[in-house]
Amino acid sequence: MDVLGIETTCDETAAAVVRMRPEGGGDILSNEISSQVAEHAAYGGVVPEIAARAHLEVIDRLIARALDAAGTTLRRLDAIAAAAGPGLVGGVIVGLTTAKALALAARKPFIAVNHLEAHALTARLTDGVNFPYLLLLVSGGHTQLVAVNGVGDYSRLGTTLDDAVGEAFDKVAKMLGLPYPGGPHVEREALKGNPTRFDLPRPMLGRPAADFSLSGLKTAVRIEAERVAPLTATDVGDLCASFQAAIIDLIVDRARAGLRAFRERKGHPEAFVVAGGVASNAAIRRAIARFAGEAGLRLVIPPPNLCTDNGAMIAWTGIERLRLGLIDDMTFAARPRWPLDTNAEPVQHGKA
Numbered sequence: 263m264d265v266l267g268i269e270t271t272c273d274e275t276a277a278a279v280v281r282m283r284p285e286g287g288g289d290i291l292s293n294e295i296s297s298q299v300a301e302h303a304a305y306g307g308v309v310p311e312i313a314a315r316a317h318l319e320v321i322d323r324l325i326a327r328a329l330d331a332a333g334t335t336l337r338r339l340d341a342i343a344a345a346a347g348p349g350l351v352g353g354v355i356v357g358l359t360t361a362k363a364l365a366l367a368a369r370k371p372f373i374a375v376n377h378l379e380a381h382a383l384t385a386r387l388t389d390g391v392n393f394p395y396l397l398l399l400v401s402g403g404h405t406q407l408v409a410v411n412g413v414g415d416y417s418r419l420g421t422t423l424d425d426a427v428g429e430a431f432d433k434v435a436k437m438l439g440l441p442y443p444g445g446p447h448v449e450r451e452a453l454k455g456n457p458t459r460f461d462l463p464r465p466m467l468g469r470p471a472a473d474f475s476l477s478g479l480k481t482a483v484r485i486e487a488e489r490v491a492p493l494t495a496t497d498v499g500d501l502c503a504s505f506q507a508a509i510i511d512l513i514v515d516r517a518r519a520g521l522r523a524f525r526e527r528k529g530h531p532e533a534f535v536v537a538g539g540v541a542s543n544a545a546i547r548r549a550i551a552r553f554a555g556e557a558g559l560r561l562v563i564p565p566p567n568l569c570t571d572n573g574a575m576i577a578w579t580g581i582e583r584l585r586l587g588l589i590d591d592m593t594f595a596a597r598p599r600w601p602l603d604t605n606a607e608p609v610q611h612g613k614a
């Protein structure tokens with residue numbers, strides 16, 4: 263079974279072909295991506311109008327490249343999947359409409375994929391993980407702890423009440439004069455810094471509910487930065503190291519709370535899966551590995567290019583849904599918001 267997956271919910275245009283393995287898991291036959299990071303860098307964040315136009319400019323060629331690289335054609339595909347949300351609606355419409363048009367023209371099943379579900383299921387593509395498992399998704403747009411019970415079956419155990427973890431990295435980077443996206447720059451500066459120089463708050467630490475709140479930490483960094491300004495290179499390093507140390511404490515503590523909630527509902531998880539751009543931070547990975555070891559969890563972190571936004575995760579989710587007969591019709595509209603767990607309380611100011 264071969265499925266084409268198309269991703270356009272944020273600032274990456276991506277298309278991939280994935281083949282299902284009979285024994286479980288999948289083979290990525292192609293995985294093309296065109297990043298718009300450079301186009302948004304000057305604005306310090308993703309500009310929705312620029313994103314939508316940039317997707318439109320590259321999507322046709324990108325899909326052609328993905329089919330070529332996979333050595334296949336539209337006619338030989340079993341289905342066409344596209345992320346239908348959550349995300350920036352202008353970009354989502356570009357990918358979704360393209361996928362529908364191709365599916366109509368080639369008379370193939372069309373599958374509307376939840377971008378968050380695609381992140382959640384990637385560990386089954388890469389490592390054949392069985393249900394149920396605990397997922398920590400930490401990216402620029404999302405921060406959630408989720409019990410992944412089955413395809414289409416998720417329980418949100420925790421979410422951020424304000425900023426996503428990656429977003430907090432990006433905002434701290436911006437206030438310290440580091441380039442966008444800030445995560446890798448903060449990580450690099452933190453290597454040179456003293457993580458104990460600034461005593462920063464760890465909001466929600468020790469709370470039983472597995473939620474995050476990052477705006478207080480971000481504000482504390484701003485206050486400290488203003489207090490010691492003008493900032494020397496040492497100050498920047500120490501602020502980054504102190505911020506990252508606080509984030510690490512929070513992630514581990516919130517994961518522990520998520521694991522407790524998971525065990526109450528489902529018993530021991532088959533794995534602890536971590537995904538999202540923030541998972542490429544080496545110090546965070548080390549802390550997570552230590553936590554997983556102590557908790558007796560099988561830790562699965564997909565490779566960085568499959569942790570961040572990509573087409574293969576959309577294609578794989580298409581496969582997972584297609585084999586359950588879950589196909590969609592042409593009336594499926596783009597969804598700027600589309601929670602994984604529809605029973606979870608919406609968060610007033612969050613991103614869930």
Ligand code: KG4
Nearest residue numbers: 401402403428443445446538539540543570
């Ligand atoms: O998953 P992703 O590529 O895109 C989405 O948000 O969907 O995640 C990007 C986010 C950005 O906020 C970026 O600053 C953060 O992940 N990030 C990092 C690191 N690399 C990327 N944060 C901390 N440390 C890193 N090394």
Ligand code: ZN
Nearest residue numbers: 381401570571
């Ligand atoms: Zn994403």
